[in-house]
């Protein structure tokens with residue numbers, strides 16, 4: 490029986506039975522895919538060690554109709570995620586990437602750009618010279634952009650007038666989006682962001698700039714961009730992602 494071939498990152502594992510697991514991949518070809526991995530819990534199972542969390546595998550699976558779980562028939566390891574020893578933001582950053590991929594994508598909704606971004610982020614998190622927090626912020630902004638959830642940072646969410654980054658600051662509403670000075674009201678919950686941070690966020694969110702383009706961020710900029718991205722993610726999910734509390738910004 491021929492199956493569907495894909496490259497995918499293991500983003501979630503759940504026990505299914507004594508010997509089997511449900512494994513969720515974020516694949517290049519199909520987006521998020523959950524499959525039953527029979528025998529995956531056995532010591533000498535059919536998939537060896539390919540199915541560790543955040544490993545990237547070449548897989549073959551049988552697709553079932555009408556929402557039933559597919560069956561994993563082959564998995565071989567392509568790359569393993571190896572967090573930097575002693576750097577918890579590297580390890581937990583990886584878990585956070587998996588969490589966001591699981592929660593902010595849909596089954597069989599392929600997005601090659603997001604797959605490449607995830608691969609690149611995991612590689613950066615495993616690179617001692619790279620700053621894990623910058624990699625995480627790039628991923629947060631990138632996944633929001635890919636999901637069409639990143640707010641428009643060029644114009645006011647109410648009146649549509651351009652928001653200039655030369656302005657000292659703008660007001661960021663919790664739903665995501667900027668308000669110009671004249672539309673700002675006391676009753677809108679949110680926070681002020683500096684023009685400098687808006688400029689950084691525009692750079693991070695611009696697909697034309699190339700995802701591998703490194704943006705140098707100060708510690709304060711990193712923290713502020715992270716807080717704004719988290720407010721947008723939290724708004725979409727209705728709660729904070731569970732793995733967020735392990736990150737130390």
Ligand SMILES: [Zn+2]
Nearest residue numbers: 645648669672
């Ligand atoms: Zn306005």
